[in-house]
Amino acid sequence: MKIALIVSCLLMVSLTGxxxxxxxxxxxxxxxxxxxxxxxxxxxYTLPDLLTCxxxxxxxxxxxxxxxxRPELLKLVEDIQFGKxxxxxxxxxxxxxxxxxxxxxxxxxxxxxxxxxxxxxxxxQVNVVIYLPGAxxxxxxxxxxxxxxxxxxxxxxxxxxxxxxxxxxxKLVRADKPTPFxxxxxxxxxxxxxxxATLYYGDIEPDFKDGIKYGIRTTYLKAGQTDVAPDEWGxxxxxxxxMSRVMDYFETDKQIDAKRIAIQxxxxxxxxxxWAGIHDPRxxxxxxxxxxxxxxxLSRRNFGETVAHITDPTRYLxxxxxxxxxxxxxxxxxxxDGHALVALMAPRPLLLxxxxxxxxxxxxxxxxxxxxxxxxxxxxxxxGPQTNTLPAPGDTSQLLNHLGYFMxxxxxxxxxxxxxxxxxxxxxxx
Numbered sequence: 001m002k003i004a005l006i007v008s009c010l011l012m013v014s015l016t017g018x019x020x021x022x023x024x025x026x027x028x029x030x031x032x033x034x035x036x037x038x039x040x041x042x043x044x045y046t047l048p049d050l051l052t053c054x055x056x057x058x059x060x061x062x063x064x065x066x067x068x069x070r071p072e073l074l075k076l077v078e079d080i081q082f083g084k085x086x087x088x089x090x091x092x093x094x095x096x097x098x099x100x101x102x103x104x105x106x107x108x109x110x111x112x113x114x115x116x117x118x119x120x121x122x123x124x125q126v127n128v129v130i131y132l133p134g135a136x137x138x139x140x141x142x143x144x145x146x147x148x149x150x151x152x153x154x155x156x157x158x159x160x161x162x163x164x165x166x167x168x169x170x171k172l173v174r175a176d177k178p179t180p181f182x183x184x185x186x187x188x189x190x191x192x193x194x195x196x197a198t199l200y201y202g203d204i205e206p207d208f209k210d211g212i213k214y215g216i217r218t219t220y221l222k223a224g225q226t227d228v229a230p231d232e233w234g235x236x237x238x239x240x241x242x243m244s245r246v247m248d249y250f251e252t253d254k255q256i257d258a259k260r261i262a263i264q265x266x267x268x269x270x271x272x273x274x275w276a277g278i279h280d281p282r283x284x285x286x287x288x289x290x291x292x293x294x295x296x297x298l299s300r301r302n303f304g305e306t307v308a309h310i311t312d313p314t315r316y317l318x319x320x321x322x323x324x325x326x327x328x329x330x331x332x333x334x335x336x337d338g339h340a341l342v343a344l345m346a347p348r349p350l351l352l353x354x355x356x357x358x359x360x361x362x363x364x365x366x367x368x369x370x371x372x373x374x375x376x377x378x379x380x381x382x383x384g385p386q387t388n389t390l391p392a393p394g395d396t397s398q399l400l401n402h403l404g405y406f407m408x409x410x411x412x413x414x415x416x417x418x419x420x421x422x423x424x425x426x427x428x429x430x
Contacts, residue, residue, distance in 0.1 A: 083321030204242030292361030
């Protein structure tokens with residue numbers, strides 16, 4: 001199921017032509033629920049007011065937002081959508097099994113690290129590859145990307161550890177086969193003076209309904225407990241929690257500037273990095289790519305995927321707190337929307353990267369979410385979108401705002417041509 005989804009996403013990315021070509025590939029019925037792609041059928045909606053506290057107090061300054069309104073919204077999102085997650089281990093344990101090897105014609109220094117998520121080092125390990133600019137004479141800023149594939153499958157470097165990935169049948173298999181994904185151009189980050197690190201999300205928890213049996217969440221279940229409570233963490237929170245454990249390691253590595261760490265992920269991993277950034281303020285910058293429903297897109301816009309689609313028990317309810325599904329048919333009662341997730345990042349830099357024909361993920365809904373969150377960034381003297389009109393594909397006019405937005409011509413994913421834009425954003429804010 002997972003691999004089929006990934007292939008589907010990549011096929012969507014390849015359709016970078018006209019929206020009419022992709023129209024035939026849009027599902028019109030998912031989990032028995034109709035899907036709308038017509039702007040005139042979006043319906044009327046009113047977004048919850050970000051600048052009014054639960055007791056009616058208006059938020060007019062950054063202090064009130066930070067000390068009162070933000071904690072209120074954070075608790076709502078945690079209890080309803082993503083679920084509460086535990087604190088990390090008191091002491092991070094890791095093994096640097098590649099301590100610094102020249103790579104890419106000496107442009108980079110490669111490290112490989114195994115991070116142990118529990119005291120039992122025989123399981124629940126996360127493997128991370130790190131590339132540091134070879135010419136850098138001081139601790140490096142870093143982009144940490146969470147990936148659908150093992151890093152040896154996405155980087156053309158013969159010195160990489162070959163790990164395991166989860167098959168669609170729910171089995172661990174050796175990651176020695178090609179994937180539908182292209183190779184990451186690591187050298188472009190080195191040229192920009194930015195480190196690059198990546199990990200496979202399945203090392204933290206598998207991406208399927210019963211993945212909890214094999215993932216990190218199972219180690220936090222109480223005796224006799226077989227599933228999490230309705231307000232406790234789903235798989236997205238587990239992946240976000242794992243990213244924070246990588247940050248724990250970064251803080252121990254003197255070659256990495258842990259004060260200048262950006263994170264990036266796409267699709268469900270775009271939701272993951274958005275939630276990781278919200279929950280862990282140590283991440284300085286977030287790049288949420290095509291995060292869609294449950295991410296930056298507005299749920300109240302009946303366009304593309306909806307809460308009902310994404311939380312259907314036959315689909316992805318396991319990724320969220322179970323409470324989220326109770327709002328599937330009563331969105332007007334949901335006390336927040338995607339604009340709250342965007343606003344919860346304020347005042348830290350956030351870039352929303354989307355695709356013009358990614359109708360399922362609603363790129364316009366992501367843009368309108370950023371517009372609605374801009375007043376929160378303004379409390380800190382920072383800018384979001386400076387227009388209410390959706391930028392054209394390739395338009396970089398809103399890219400370099402503190403709350404930035406960029407849309408490529410094409411579908412769901414991150415295109416090779418997106419990375420120079422993302423790097424431009426990182427160079428400004430890292």
